[in-house]
Amino acid sequence: MATIKDVAKMAGVAPSTISKYINGGNVRAENAEAIRRAIAALDYHVDPFARGLKAQRNRSVGVLLPDMTAPFYGNVVMAMSRVLRERDYHCLISSYGANHGVERDNLKFMLTCGIDGLVYAPEDLSSEEFQELTANCGIPIVQIDRMIQGVEIDTVLVDNAEVVYRAVNSLIQKGHKRIAIITGPKSVYTAKERMVGYFRALADAGIYYHDDLVFSGQNDFATGYRSCQALLKLKERPTAVFTTNYDITIGFITAARERGIHIPEEVDVFGFDSVETCSMMKPPLPVVQQPDHLIGMTAAQLLLDRLDGFDGEPRIARLTCKITP
Amino acid sequence: MATIKDVAKMAGVAPSTISKYINGGNVRAENAEAIRRAIAALDYHVDPFARGLKAQRNRSVGVLLPDMTAPFYGNVVMAMSRVLRERDYHCLISSYGANHGVERDNLKFMLTCGIDGLVYAPEDLSSEEFQELTANCGIPIVQIDRMIQGVEIDTVLVDNAEVVYRAVNSLIQKGHKRIAIITGPKSVYTAKERMVGYFRALADAGIYYHDDLVFSGQNDFATGYRSCQALLKLKERPTAVFTTNYDITIGFITAARERGIHIPEEVDVFGFDSVETCSMMKPPLPVVQQPDHLIGMTAAQLLLDRLDGFDGEPRIARLTCKITP
DNA sequence: TTGAAAGCGTTACCAG
DNA sequence: CTGGTAACGCTTTCAA
Numbered sequence: 288m289a290t291i292k293d294v295a296k297m298a299g300v301a302p303s304t305i306s307k308y309i310n311g312g313n314v315r316a317e318n319a320e321a322i323r324r325a326i327a328a329l330d331y332h333v334d335p336f337a338r339g340l341k342a343q344r345n346r347s348v349g350v351l352l353p354d355m356t357a358p359f360y361g362n363v364v365m366a367m368s369r370v371l372r373e374r375d376y377h378c379l380i381s382s383y384g385a386n387h388g389v390e391r392d393n394l395k396f397m398l399t400c401g402i403d404g405l406v407y408a409p410e411d412l413s414s415e416e417f418q419e420l421t422a423n424c425g426i427p428i429v430q431i432d433r434m435i436q437g438v439e440i441d442t443v444l445v446d447n448a449e450v451v452y453r454a455v456n457s458l459i460q461k462g463h464k465r466i467a468i469i470t471g472p473k474s475v476y477t478a479k480e481r482m483v484g485y486f487r488a489l490a491d492a493g494i495y496y497h498d499d500l501v502f503s504g505q506n507d508f509a510t511g512y513r514s515c516q517a518l519l520k521l522k523e524r525p526t527a528v529f530t531t532n533y534d535i536t537i538g539f540i541t542a543a544r545e546r547g548i549h550i551p552e553e554v555d556v557f558g559f560d561s562v563e564t565c566s567m568m569k570p571p572l573p574v575v576q577q578p579d580h581l582i583g584m585t586a587a588q589l590l591l592d593r594l595d596g597f598d599g600e601p602r603i604a605r606l607t608c609k610i611t612p
Numbered sequence: 613m614a615t616i617k618d619v620a621k622m623a624g625v626a627p628s629t630i631s632k633y634i635n636g637g638n639v640r641a642e643n644a645e646a647i648r649r650a651i652a653a654l655d656y657h658v659d660p661f662a663r664g665l666k667a668q669r670n671r672s673v674g675v676l677l678p679d680m681t682a683p684f685y686g687n688v689v690m691a692m693s694r695v696l697r698e699r700d701y702h703c704l705i706s707s708y709g710a711n712h713g714v715e716r717d718n719l720k721f722m723l724t725c726g727i728d729g730l731v732y733a734p735e736d737l738s739s740e741e742f743q744e745l746t747a748n749c750g751i752p753i754v755q756i757d758r759m760i761q762g763v764e765i766d767t768v769l770v771d772n773a774e775v776v777y778r779a780v781n782s783l784i785q786k787g788h789k790r791i792a793i794i795t796g797p798k799s800v801y802t803a804k805e806r807m808v809g810y811f812r813a814l815a816d817a818g819i820y821y822h823d824d825l826v827f828s829g830q831n832d833f834a835t836g837y838r839s840c841q842a843l844l845k846l847k848e849r850p851t852a853v854f855t856t857n858y859d860i861t862i863g864f865i866t867a868a869r870e871r872g873i874h875i876p877e878e879v880d881v882f883g884f885d886s887v888e889t890c891s892m893m894k895p896p897l898p899v900v901q902q903p904d905h906l907i908g909m910t911a912a913q914l915l916l917d918r919l920d921g922f923d924g925e926p927r928i929a930r931l932t933c934k935i936t937p
Numbered sequence: 938t939t940g941a942a943a944g945c946g947t948t949a950c951c952a953g
Numbered sequence: 954c955t956g957g958t959a960a961c962g963c964t965t966t967c968a969a
Binding site for chain 1: 946948
């Protein structure tokens with residue numbers, strides 16, 4: 288590997304001049320040309336470690352997610368990357384597959400691998416664990432989608448309780464009284480908020496809550512699929528189902544259709560995420576549409592503020608979901 | 613940020629002793645204890661840049677993918693991470709969303725951000741571009757899933773042509789003569805191989821190839837959905853469809869079901885990936901099952917070999933797909 | 938505009 | 954087992 292000294296020697300100038308050239312400083316035209324040629328000839332690349340040692344930054348941002356395959360996170364990351372790229376930051380993504388040990392370990396790594404900031408969607412970490420791991424880590428962290436209760440840092444959330452209230456209420460308005468709900472892990476803050484919206488909508492309509500209409504599992508296809516099987520076995524079937532995640536929705540619909548259950552005639556389904564997909568269905572599946580791009584952009588912006596030196600109180604962004612169609 | 617010197621001072625030993633302690637060397641028990649306490653007290657963390665500067669490695673591996681939301685890649689990455697984690701390497705993932713500029717740019721960044729090795733699923737990069745970008749980059753690179761023709765590095769592929777031959781042939785055996793195929797971008801090596809299998813199966817059975825039964829688009833839901841719409845408009849509809857990607861499969865099925873087309877009675881569907889999901893359907897959807905975990909593990913192993921100093925000829929692993937059920 | 942020199946925080950070597 | 958010292962490659966400062 289060629290070093291800056293090699294380039295300096297070949298170009299006939301001092302290393303510091305090379306450095307200046309690389310970093311956009313003023314260099315006499317003929318020197319610039321010589322340097323350019325030397326760099327090309329030697330195929331010189333700045334050593335990121337050496338540079339980082341001085342600057343203590345990398346121009347990179349870590350993103351730690353439970354599951355990078357969820358379309359929701361995919362869109363969040365895409366929007367986030369775009370904003371960060373404009374400021375010359377790159378994203379390094381890591382996912383922990385809903386595994387507590389891996390979540391801890393990946394967080395730890397992220398904090399010590401030299402990134403400048405972190406965007407984190409937590410799942411199973413306690414406030415204490417988080418504090419302990421991140422105390423003095425020296426980089427700004429933004430929570431997205433979920434939050435660890437008691438952790439006060441910049442956070443981007445959506446209005447879960449409110450939008451679920453509206454969604455469930457719209458089912459109630461259509462005359463449904465037996466409305467099931469299928470959610471991801473109960474312990475996750477976001478799932479709790481969504482449950483709150485569900486309960487409140489039922490309560491306000493004077494509908495009793497039935498324990499056997501509430502399912503929680505993972506945010507995956509199997510959970511939706513199995514819940515459908517279970518629901519069909521009930522003596523009194525629900526007439527509508529609210530699914531709080533895309534994979535759950537697809538799993539549910541697949542199971543229902545296989546069994547010849549007509550949607551929405553026999554079971555009305557109200558989903559979450561992947562509007563493009565759901566609006567293509569016939570009739571279009573009503574869904575809660577999270578502002579995924581906005582979430583990504585907001586998270587990026589909150590982080591950039593901190594990277595630019597902003598040092599105010601933690602900010603919480605509550606973004607509004609839409610209901611489609 | 614506390615440095616190793618601060619720790620040394622507090623513990624009453626030399627910095628080099630701290631270093632040895634951190635890196636698992638032998639240190640007298642009482643010193644070890646003092647060091648442990650000092651590290652805790654100062655909340656000392658090794659500076660990754662300083663360490664990297666010496667070691668020129670990070671114990672991290674980059675993974676560059678077209679689309680991290682595809683379940684196929686999700687599984688590959690999961691298996692890969694597991695193998696790498698055992699050897700204390702972490703994965704840093706980046707995806708370029710089937711965008712050429714971003715692909716180039718992310719590759720460039722990956723090569724200069726200090727990772728020790730790279731796993732790369734290419735899409736739109738020419739052999740020349742690749743050579744130019746990676747010449748002398750100093751880290752081993754493994755291609756997965758796809759390959760840039762003419763690039764000779766370690767590569768992990770599946771037997772695309774063969775398995776597609778078998779899949780299409782199984783449709784032919786069931787009596788189908790009009791078999792459509794829906795693939796991702798035509799330019800991608802893997803899609804080409806799959807087309808070869810398709811053509812060969814038809815040819816061997818003496819079935820004429822029909823241009824209007826061949827669709828290529830993106831590896832996404834919309835491509836599957838639209839292809840279904842298009843196919844239904846044909847005067848002579850296909851009796852079977854082979855979809856070469858999960859999102860395409862789901863898109864196709866969704867469109868078909870919305871239109872009341874029965875699967876498999878009216879259109880037989882043969883899919884790709886996500887066996888768990890497809891085998892849950894009723895009747896189970898036959899699919900090509902790529903050995904995603906094995907791909908990830910193999911890629912990790914090839915890379916680890918290189919990281920451990922192996923310097924032999926490029927190796928190409930052709931893994932065998934299964935057909936399920 | 939340029940260059941010499943002093944770090945940045947860590948590790949490796951070698952003498953003690 | 955320990956510690957002083959010399960790198961690692963780059964940036965920054967300051968004087969020329």
